[in-house]
Amino acid sequence: DAKTTQPPSMDCAEGRAANLPCNHSTISGNEYVYWYRQIHSQGPQYIIHGLKNNETNEMASLIITEDRKSSTLILPHATLRDTAVYYCIVRDNNDMRFGAGTRLTVKP
């Protein structure tokens, strides 16, 4: 059973912020939220993860709601190279299962 729900597709204008939502209403206390992306048929790329606090790194920001039932990945200035499928994953220390993800298309 999928632990997360993401919109199947989104568009974003180049240079604008891309905000990708994820619902994980059944998340348990020891589960983290992870984000990965896959560009075409390349190996997925780790982006960011968090438990309950908001996180930021050189690639993106992760905003997790206080009840932890949803989160948003923010790419602050999307470029054409950010076009990819973005996966939100909820996991503990064991298996890492991917859902269908969101296909983000960044347009000029």
Next chain:
Amino acid sequence: DSGVTQTPKHLITATGQRVTLRCSPRSGDLSVYWYQQSLDQGLQFLIQYYNGEERAKGNILERFSAQQFPDLHSELNLSSLELGDSALYFCASSLIQGGEAFFGQGTRLTVV
């Protein structure tokens, strides 16, 4: 470059045959994951190993098996191959059982 090496990059074989896919994790990583991605499909989790022991099993067929060796590299064995086994097979590794995982570039298997 993620530091995870998968060989071979491409493999073409006939139905009924057996193949072995190899994964060398990043230096120091103890956990290895295997995934199957068929054309335009999602990533299907197959199996996870941690320091040589199986930790989690997903939708892995009985015709498929895997192991992680003492030097931490892993192999995925696929036998009695069928046309439907044609896919990209990805390996990922992480330092610990959880944590961020880094993926190889995959092995593209074509069964003819």
